[in-house]
Amino acid sequence: MKRILLLALFFVVITVSAQININIGSSNVGVAPISSFFSYSYVQQIYPKQEVNANAAGNITGLTFYVDSSSTITESSNWTVYLGHTSKTAFSSGTDWIPAAQLTQVFAGTVTKNNNKVEIVFTTPFAYNNVDNLVIAAKENSPNMDINTFDEAFHVYPHIPYSTLYYKGDRGAVDIASPPGGIRADYKSAVTISGLTPSTSPACPFVTYPVNNTQNVSLSPNFSWLPVSGAVSYKVSLGTSSGSSDIVNQQSVSGNSFSPSTALAAGTTYYLKVTSVSGSTESSGCSEIVFKTVPPIPANDACTGALQASAFPYTYTQNDAVSTTNNAGNISVCTSNGDTGMNDGTWFKFTGDGSQFTIKVTMPSGSSFDPQIGVHSGSCSNLSCTGTVDNGGGGAAETLTITTVSGTEYFINVGAYDDATDAPENIFTLTITKL
Template structure:
């Protein structure tokens, strides 16, 4: 997900209308209200660094997805307060409503996908603490499940919500019960506050947590917004403040950073994020650290797990490294070098099935006889995300070794997900010739700025571009290249012809 802080003072009819907007992503939020509930109560936490100004808050503006409706969810009480909490720690960690100020009570209206709430009691905010906004939705009835407010990814617990599905049951804010933590913070505009001036303050790196251990080799760096910042410089090194891995990368106004290449296992890394704007950079921003984990034992073909048939196992592939580079067939890279398994032929048909149990796209490669074999007996990448892949080795040779690689269907480093691996021997299976070599697609240039080309792609075939959360960004017919100039910088997946490839937009 991409996260932004947009802060603005807008000029209308000769006077200044002050406002600060936090968040600009399009994720579906459960706050301030979730219309697909009979009623509900939510609290959302906004950091003082993201607000960056003191003053009197006179109202709020939220935005909903196009086509949303709140006809059965438009009676609310709104409370605002200040708190030391950054997030709710658990489902009972509400800020007591007695510590909040009721700033509005009544009906709200959706106009042009926006809900504007003008406070009847303005709230004085000193920017010494974080801001909590609580909304109690009181009208019985339901709206569509597609009616959602827009939000931005944050720390888990940035929102706590409790919904009721039962008619006649209205949640009491003074005793809401156990709620649910969520990491999608609703985008909000705080009316009445002035845009801060001067250089921004330092952000807080929230993911990985400072001192975290056993981290995957392609972690995502997430940090908090800093009021007034227009860009963030990201540095990563093997010592505090170091830049030997990433040297002051200009990450624009994005609040998350993706590594393109895997980090080394069992290594401590230090992350420094420096917000900046036209007035200068934040000063003396401190580094946080995290340590990567240990690769799985069967990370390479030479250490493949020896399988006893029948084999069925639930596996987490997050700690498979791509240390030996992409797995290849006859020198042509095909997929990530994931987890390896050794199977002995029985004379019957061997069936190998990989069923993903988390959001990722697996592929299967089989080498025959030795790990050093250049040719592949089979390579399958016929399905897409969260869909099973199957290879059948017909009439396996008794006593012969078959080496099976299960990895991400990409030649660029990609973290393997969770999956179920089934390997069985059944002499009654019909013979399937899976030795045909599938033509693999390849994207170039990668990284790309303007036009992305796909080698071996056929004109007229439909393609789809999604982000790493699975959200569709763009789709059309392929015709001599794909224009990606409007995409924001980051990592994307393009699906075409039954294959999924990863590319980086500069």
């Protein structure tokens, strides 16, 4: 009898440990895994392998979702549930559904709320490979809706932007082979995944800032990451080479953000690693985030440092304009389109010879930088407006033609169009052509 009891207890321990809880303490509600507030819904959610944090591949035998205590799901209980694998971590648009061919139906039937939970047991387990990210999809087929205090009934938690894609409506049950356009969300269901054994170490945090390979990061950045279920603290390391921690060495952090105590160096590549800690265990195998800080202040940041154009056509690509200082403030010498000035950006100069000159500023493809050109005569301490142009919007080229006076020195300022605030400049190419 004693042996049988011990054996039974052993299997109970194995069963309890073979489940992964993901943010089951969350109390927010949202449209996942289904919508209780509309007649029909279809929801796909992506749980990255990093977040699932299983110790090995295995069979998923069921899912548990968490219902707000004040909510009912009586009219939202006819479910079809699917699981699948995917390599992507987010949905790129409202039609970026994971194809039905990549999904396996694991449940179809009526679900019930019991102790503020919906527990679904699969007839046939789903073999999760622990290589790809996990897709959890659910379709609600009831023609009615539940009226609840918070509209939606199920608990969700914030996560990677666009990691959920949902459709909700009253037209009819969704055909998952050709779902209608949906809405992306930055949250997912609090869920228990049954059948998988969690890793002995906590999951690696998702760093939200900076994104890997980001350029032009501030010299005083505020690193941030998403909270890890079960983590009590985090450790931050920062170095100037891969795997190093010469700037910050395993700094313990209780929250989800951290700022270095001293400013970083300009134009420098850094390597950031954030790990989570649960008890005496630290997450392992976490990826580094590589980023580069803003470049040093440009040599032509001020009028007195204007770059000389002496041969034409003159072309210069300004890659470090993001670090301009706006000096003593915006320049109000010239006005354009009702604006009373422009940002003090970067400066160039040339000497007129009586000819006409065309000054053009272009941006690389995809740029949102909105430049203004200001051309001045006189001296840096006493500028006089020759001409200005701000006809385009973000990413649009600007062109200005002036007639010069022989022997007069002209100062060209390329700055952001804003006449009131210090809007950031960005990469541009200046071309000066003599007509």
